[in-house]
Amino acid sequence: MIRWLLLAxxxxxxxxxxxxxxxxxxxxxxxxxxYSRLARSIPINAVTAVPAPTPQSAPMPxxxxxxxxxxxxYDLTQGPLKLSVPVSPAYTSVSFYTRYDVAYYAINDRAAxxxxxxxxxxxxxxxxxxxxxxxxxxxDRLIVESPTLTGLIAIRALAPEPGLMPVAxxxxxxxxxxxxxxxxxxx
Amino acid sequence: xxxxxxxLFALIIAAVVGLGSTYLALSRGAxxxxxxxxxxxxxxxxxxxxxxxxxxASIARLGRLPTALGDGVAFTASADDAGRPLDGRCDATLNxxxxxxxxxTLTLYKxxxxxxxxxxxxxxxxxxxxxxxxxxxxxxxxxPRANPGNWLPTGGIERYILVLRLYDTAVGVATKAGREVPMxxxxxxxxx
Numbered sequence: 001m002i003r004w005l006l007l008a009x010x011x012x013x014x015x016x017x018x019x020x021x022x023x024x025x026x027x028x029x030x031x032x033x034x035y036s037r038l039a040r041s042i043p044i045n046a047v048t049a050v051p052a053p054t055p056q057s058a059p060m061p062x063x064x065x066x067x068x069x070x071x072x073x074y075d076l077t078q079g080p081l082k083l084s085v086p087v088s089p090a091y092t093s094v095s096f097y098t099r100y101d102v103a104y105y106a107i108n109d110r111a112a113x114x115x116x117x118x119x120x121x122x123x124x125x126x127x128x129x130x131x132x133x134x135x136x137x138x139x140d141r142l143i144v145e146s147p148t149l150t151g152l153i154a155i156r157a158l159a160p161e162p163g164l165m166p167v168a169x170x171x172x173x174x175x176x177x178x179x180x181x182x183x184x185x186x187x
Numbered sequence: 188x189x190x191x192x193x194x195l196f197a198l199i200i201a202a203v204v205g206l207g208s209t210y211l212a213l214s215r216g217a218x219x220x221x222x223x224x225x226x227x228x229x230x231x232x233x234x235x236x237x238x239x240x241x242x243x244a245s246i247a248r249l250g251r252l253p254t255a256l257g258d259g260v261a262f263t264a265s266a267d268d269a270g271r272p273l274d275g276r277c278d279a280t281l282n283x284x285x286x287x288x289x290x291x292t293l294t295l296y297k298x299x300x301x302x303x304x305x306x307x308x309x310x311x312x313x314x315x316x317x318x319x320x321x322x323x324x325x326x327x328x329x330x331p332r333a334n335p336g337n338w339l340p341t342g343g344i345e346r347y348i349l350v351l352r353l354y355d356t357a358v359g360v361a362t363k364a365g366r367e368v369p370m371x372x373x374x375x376x377x378x379x
Contacts, residue, residue, distance in 0.1 A: 004196070007193050007200075008196070008197070010197045011199070011200025012200060012201070014197065015205040015208070016204070016205065016208075017201075018202065018204070018206065018209075019205040019206075019208045019212075022206065023240050023241060023244045026244040026247055027244055030247035030250075033250050034246075034250050037250055054302065055302045055303060056304075060300075061299060061300025062251045062296060062300040062350065063251075064294060064352060065310045065311060066292045066313045091289060091355065093255075093258040093259075095252070095254075095257070096255070101247060102236060102238050102246075103234045103236070103252070103254075103255035104255075105236075105255070105257065106256065106257030106258040107257055108258060111257070159313075160290065160315035161313065161315060161316050
């Protein structure tokens with residue numbers, strides 16, 4: 001009897017390890033997560049409009065139907081990325097997600113404080129390698145460091161009422177994410 | 188033989204306990220540091236780089252993109268203030284005010300995150316669409332049949348959840364439930 005109780009106890013302890021391991025591994029192996037779903041249909045380092053969710057079809061669950069949205073799936077292997085998003089009259093936000101859908105940074109139009117949200121996205125390595133002689137004033141250049149080489153940028157504009165949806169869609173459609181040309185001295 | 192049987196027994200228990208608890212944790216959406224106000228719960232930390240492993244696993248499994256904290260905070264409700272589940276065949280009333288935010292949206296979803304089809308194509312409200320009382324408060328009737336005023340159709344489905352998203356708000360990781368974060372009350376009323 002004691003033998004079986006001990007075995008059961010060992011099983012439960014092992015089960016705890018299995019539980020923790022599956023929780024840790026799940027994001028790495030998921031095939032239906034937002035990044036994997038979007039990666040199948042959208043090009044890399046370009047802004048693609050995401051259709052608004054309807055009861056029949058939605059690109060992702062739990063999307064806010066009051067927003068017009070677009071995503072840029074990025075890959076920083078070839079160098080940093082430049083992002084420019086014209087703000088819509090109501091509310092515009094740009095959220096950054098890692099390859100594993102962790103939101104690591106977000107900024108909205110008011111925090112950016114101008115008509116166009118302009119950002120540069122790079123890896124921490126690329127950031128440290130930036131030439132120092134370039135006059136970098138923090139207020140002028142907004143630099144975001146991505147923890148992973150690939151990921152998603154979600155660009156979203158609010159339509160406060162359904163009639164304003166076309167305005168919001170035009171704003172996100174005008175967003176651009178482009179690979180930065182390598183400067184001459186680094187070639 | 189006894190050793191083989193014994194280790195098999197222990198391994199089966201390990202598999203059942205391990206996988207079962209993972210499944211339960213993910214289907215219940217159990218994550219740390221919830222911000223619960225009345226019937227509403229938010230996980231502000233899930234929208235940051237510090238999201239815990241449970242939140243990350245649940246996000247990957249559902250396939251959604253969490254609301255980033257610099258963007259806003261999403262509050263979810265699946266039951267009313269008295270703990271009664273939100274049933275699409277019943278009338279429910281939202282009443283009150285929201286915490287300070289530049290905009291907010293209220294959306295009705297099926298428990299799996301899909302929108303609910305209805306005759307008027309209304310899936311939610313934004314803070315600008317709502318008709319308010321003189322004191323700034325509002326009332327939204329969530330019901331299967333048309334109602335005067337702010338009506339959010341349920342399509343008569345059995346279970347639904349409400350998501351109230353605050354955009355550009357001070358509510359965040361450091362927020363504690365209290366008077367500065369008033370959430371609207373939810374009351375499930377008559378069921379036909």
